[in-house]
Amino acid sequence: MKRLSKNKKGQLFVIEAFIAVSVMIIMVTALYEVQLATQPSVEPEFHKDVYSTLQALDVNGFLDAYIYSVVNVITDDITYYRGIITKALYGALPDHGEFVLYYEDLQTSTEVPNSYINELLTPGDSVVSLDYLITEVNGEYAPYAIHMLVWLKG
């Protein structure tokens, strides 16, 4: 070691070794950082299934039938359509999935108070927010945005 530090070649060797080690450390650190930064999003992938379910509910007229019954306070229909929507959405979610859903009247920019499904549930930590637009209710122009919060319990 003493001989290395005494002659010029040795000094050059030591300097190069230091530089090489430093560069390697920097590169390994960079690699680690990049790996962390490039982790796939932890956001669950179930939003595709939830969206498809909303689409199916819309095509079959359940989304507008529900808001029609809510706005016109048709109690039996509210229960019936709420049941169908709830069942369909839970079917699209994993077993420990939960959701809150409500309608926003886009003409007045206000929430439709009785449109809530699962209103009392408290959303978890990692919440996925989904929106769905409908423009027709029972043949009338009635734009509503359906807002959904979806999360996994535990």
Next chain:
Amino acid sequence: MIVMTKNLTKNKKGQVFLLLAITILIYLIILSATVYRITQSPYIDPSPNSDQLLNYVDNSISALEELADVSMSQFSLGADRDAVLDIIDNGISDIDAYLDNHNLPSNISYDSLNLVITNSSTSINPVRIKFVAEFTIHINSLDLVYDAIITINSSYFLEYSSIIGNQNYIYIYQEKNDITILVDEAIVSVTPSITVENMGDGSYLADLDTGYEITAVLPHNIILTLNIP
């Protein structure tokens, strides 16, 4: 340089030094290549929620299709062409705003002159209501660039069969983008009042006669009326 290289290769220290230098160089190259490959992987800087953005685009198309149903419903209830164009304009404006709110600045347009909304004669079998329009969607956001021309060609029609026994069948069809299906959820009534049986397959059984009027309330509150001459 040549002298230095010769000296290096001749003595043992030099050989070790050279070997070490080459090894370190190879390590560095491998490491650099790995870092480069990872930074080029699709996970780096992904478009935020690109699937969700596409869902919103998809949703805007379904909302346009619903405008066709609103138009046919209102037209069948007596609204004129101008009223239908107002509905379409309002709808497009709301869909635009909806996309904007999801970071998808959009421009949706259509040629009102080419929009078709017609109701056929109520005394010719079959009776039909029809909507045709072409919408251009242009979205230009940082996350998504989308251009499409969406043609919505939708119609409903009602026809009655010639007499089978002493009963007639009334059929209700929906035709959408060249696909025809039977509509089994209509509420069909006849004036003067007679029994109409929904067969559950898109056909409705009734004992029709000359001068009778058939009225069908279809999904989306679209009304078709046919007078039997």
